Structure formats: structure tokens, C-alpha cells
Amino acid sequence: MATAEGSPFPWRGGELWFALAAPVHDDPEVRHGVARIHHFHxxxxxxxxxxxxxxxxxxxxSREWSGCAVTDGQDVTLYFTATGARGEVAPSFLQRIFAATAQLQDSVEAFSDWSEPVEVVRPDGVVYMDEHEATGRIGxxxxxxxxxxxxxxxxxxxxLFTASxxxxxxxxNGVIGCAVRDGEGMFRIQAPLVEAVGTNNELERPHLIEHAGRCYLFWSTQAFAFxxxxxxxxxLYGAVADDLFGPWRxxxxxxxxxxxxxxxxxxxYSWWVLPDLSVGGFVDYWGIKDALAREKPEGRRHFGGTFAPFLQLQLDGDVATLADGYA
Known part of the structure; x- marks a missing residue:
């Protein structure tokens, strides 16, 4: 959970974080069909x-996928992906972007009752594909x-959002989409900030920070998505520009x-860069090198499913490196 400018908001001597979680299954890949948003102290x-x-x-x-939480210290707005349709028999990949709001509480309950989710931005079928509900392989x-x-x-x-x-x-035909809030409080679709048509299918979890007078855009992608x-x-991949609308390098x-x-x-996987240039992530499969090993019972036991140790970046203009001690 962060301020509107992206800095973690202090809560009960620490911070509130959100992540996807799922019940334990013999096959960790089942998580994509049952994941829900959970919160952590x-x-x-x-x-x-x-x-x-x-x-x-x-x-x-039918389940929830990634998003972000923003607070002004009193209210929390959680932007999230509603995936599939409530009550569907076979999980589909319909993806819609919603927001819900609750009051922040200084107790382990954390939130008051959430407001009814509202769809805040929709693909237009002209710039962004609105056909993404079919079944298929992850990636x-x-x-x-x-x-x-x-x-x-x-x-x-x-x-920002991941789109096609x-x-x-x-x-x-992956792109990083953008919508800007207008004077009436509505998010209006803009042109993509970055496009990878012919190069990559998924530019996931896009996020923006400002550092040393520049805008830095980051996203995650997997080798098999190229x-x-x-x-x-x-x-973790990234680009830099002098302002939100580029041009991006x-x-x-x-x-x-x-x-x-x-x-x-x-x-x-699923890295997230904070304004202090620390980087959080998710432990996926550790201790295996062969992609096919993930499909075998012994390989599935190497699934991490938790927060990864934090890293630290250094940014100098168009150059991004790991800080000393994090190589």
C-alpha cells in the first residue's frame, strides 16, 4: 500500500503489502485459476x-489478479484485475480492471467494509484488444x-496496465497501456507508453517512479513470452523519459x-521498484534449470510462492544497475 506518489505508507510500525495467494495444490500452476488478493503486515x-x-x-x-493499493491515510483504493466471471464452471481469461475503496483502520482488521467494485477502465477494441477471454496457455x-x-x-x-x-x-503484441484521470474523476484511455508488437506478448505489472527529474517505467516479462x-x-525491464508521455528510451x-x-x-518474478530504488519480487521456482522440470512432481516441490529478498537498484540517466553488494 502506497501514497499516490508511490512511497510505502507506514502502518502499525511497518507497512501493509498486498499479494496474490492461493491454497496449496500438488501442481503450483493451479494457482492462476484460484488466486485471490491477500494482505500482509x-x-x-x-x-x-x-x-x-x-x-x-x-x-x-472467478478469481483476482494483480493490481495496486493507494491511500491518503484515511481511505484505501485497491485497483485490481477481476479475472474470469463469478460462477463460471471452467476458468476463462476474461480480464477487467476494477477499483474498490475502504477506510484504513489501525487494527489487525486493517479495513472497513469495501465499497462495491467499479470498473474504472475498459479496452476500446481500437487501441487495446477487448478479446482476451479465451482459454489458453499461460504466457x-x-x-x-x-x-x-x-x-x-x-x-x-x-x-498503467498490461494490455494487447x-x-x-x-x-x-504486448503493450503497456495508460489511462489518465480527467477533471470529472474518470480514467480516459491514452495511447500505449511502450509497445512490443512482434517482440513480446506480455509486459506485466507496469509501474512508474520518478527519480532525479526523470520518469522511469518498469515491467516484468518471461523468456517464453518473447x-x-x-x-x-x-x-525486470525498463525505460526512461523526461515525462509520462515520452518519448521513452x-x-x-x-x-x-x-x-x-x-x-x-x-x-x-514479478518485480516492483519502489521510489527508494529497492526492488521486491516473488520466489517462483528455485533450484531448477530445466523448464520441463517444473512440470514434474519433483520440480513442483521447488516452487517458492513467497516474497523474495529485496534488491537495490542504482539509476544514472539511461543506465540502471544493481547496487554494490547485490550482484
């Missing part, structure tokens, strides 16, 4: 699980998800900010 370097954030069957989807489905809120230093409220281009209907013939690793000349080591290509 980060205090003393540890994460204490507090429970599911929304009541069961509260949101319009190949089309997207409209992962809302990330940011208020720029110039006072612009924007909502309606103009470039390639098998790999088009055939492109040998690029699972990692890929960090380090190629976009890659950090990647899993070659000996541990699946160990971490």
Missing part, C-alpha cells in the same frame, strides 16, 4: 499474513490487467534491468 523485515482482502464472491471475477493469452496507479510530480493521475495491441494483431528467434531472459540500450542467473532462470 511487513514489519521488522518479515511479512505477517493477515488474510484475504475481499470477502469470498465479492468481486465480479500466450491476451491481456488487460495489472493496474498500477501513479501521480506524477506535475499532478497527473495515471493508471488491437492495431498490431500479432501473436506477440517471439521465436529472440533470446532474452526472464527479468530503453534502459541500458536494450531494456533489461535485472535477470535471474543462468543457473536459476526461474527463481524470481
Amino acid at each position: 511487513r514489519i521488522g523485515g518479515r511479512f505477517e499474513h493477515l488474510g484475504a482482502t475481499f470477502p469470498m464472491d465479492f468481486t465480479p471475477g 500466450e493469452i491476451k491481456a488487460f490487467r495489472d493496474p498500477g496507479f501513479c501521480r506524477t510530480s506535475t499532478g497527473v493521475d495515471c493508471l 495491441s488491437a492495431e498490431g494483431r500479432d501473436s506477440h 517471439a521465436p528467434g529472440i533470446d532474452a531472459p526472464t527479468g 530503453l534502459l541500458n540500450g536494450h531494456g533489461l534491468v535485472l535477470a535471474n542467473p543462468e543457473t536459476e532462470p526461474f527463481q524470481c
Whole structure:
């Protein structure tokens, strides 16, 4: 949970964090079909699980996917992805972006009752694909998800999201979408900030920070989301611009900010850069190098499913590196 400018908001001697969670299954990949948003108390370097954030069957989807939480110290607005449709028999990949609000409480309950979820932005079918409900393999489905809120230093409220281009209907047509809040409080669709038509299918969990007078845009993607013939690793990628609307330049000349080591290509994912340049992430599969091993029972036992140790970035203009001691 953060302020509108992106800094973690202090709560009960620590911070409130949100993450997807799912019941334990023999196959960890089942989590994508049953995930829900949970909240955690980060205090003393540890994460204490507090429970599911929304009541069961509260949101319009059959499960919830990623988003972000913003607070002014009194109210909390949670932007999230409602995936599938409530009550559906077979999980679909319909993705819609909603927001709900509650009062922040100084108790372990954390929130008052949530307001009814409201759909805050929709794909238009012209710039952003509105056909993403079909079943399919993870990494190949089309997207409209992962809302990330940011208020720029110039006072612009924007909502970034993972989307698929309606103009470039390639098998790999990922974009980072943007909507800006107007004078009536509504988010209005803008052109994508970054597009990867012909290059990559999923630019996931986009988020923006401002540092040293520049805007830095970050996202995560996986090796298998790149088009055939492109040998690029699972990692955190980024771009830099002088303001929200660009033009954007890929960090380090190629976009890659950090990647899993070659000996541990699946160990971490879903990175999030905070304004102090610390980087959180998610432990995926550790201790295996072969992608096929994840599909075997012994490989599935290597699933982490928890917060990863934090890293620290350094930013210098168009260059992003890990700080000393984090290599």
C-alpha cells in the first residue's frame, strides 16, 4: 500500500503489502485459476499474513489478479484485475480492471467494509484488444490487467496496465497501456507508453517512479513470452523519459534491468521498484534449470510462492544497475 506518489505508507510500525495467494495444490500452476488478493503486515523485515482482502464472491471475477493499493491515510483504493466471471464452471481469461475503496483502520482488521467494485477502465477494441477471454496457455493469452496507479510530480493521475495491441494483431503484441484521470474523476484511455508488437506478448505489472527529474517505467516479462528467434531472459525491464508521455528510451540500450542467473532462470518474478530504488519480487521456482522440470512432481516441490529478498537498484540517466553488494 502506497501514497499516490508511490512511497510505502507506514502502518502499525511497518507497512501493509498486498499479494496474490492461493491454497496449496500438488501442481503450483493451479494457482492462476484460484488466486485471490491477500494482505500482509511487513514489519521488522518479515511479512505477517493477515488474510484475504475481499470477502469470498465479492468481486465480479472467478478469481483476482494483480493490481495496486493507494491511500491518503484515511481511505484505501485497491485497483485490481477481476479475472474470469463469478460462477463460471471452467476458468476463462476474461480480464477487467476494477477499483474498490475502504477506510484504513489501525487494527489487525486493517479495513472497513469495501465499497462495491467499479470498473474504472475498459479496452476500446481500437487501441487495446477487448478479446482476451479465451482459454489458453499461460504466457500466450491476451491481456488487460495489472493496474498500477501513479501521480506524477506535475499532478497527473495515471493508471498503467498490461494490455494487447488491437492495431498490431500479432501473436506477440504486448503493450503497456495508460489511462489518465480527467477533471470529472474518470480514467480516459491514452495511447500505449511502450509497445512490443512482434517482440513480446506480455509486459506485466507496469509501474512508474520518478527519480532525479526523470520518469522511469518498469515491467516484468518471461523468456517464453518473447517471439521465436529472440533470446532474452526472464527479468525486470525498463525505460526512461523526461515525462509520462515520452518519448521513452530503453534502459541500458536494450531494456533489461535485472535477470535471474543462468543457473536459476526461474527463481524470481514479478518485480516492483519502489521510489527508494529497492526492488521486491516473488520466489517462483528455485533450484531448477530445466523448464520441463517444473512440470514434474519433483520440480513442483521447488516452487517458492513467497516474497523474495529485496534488491537495490542504482539509476544514472539511461543506465540502471544493481547496487554494490547485490550482484
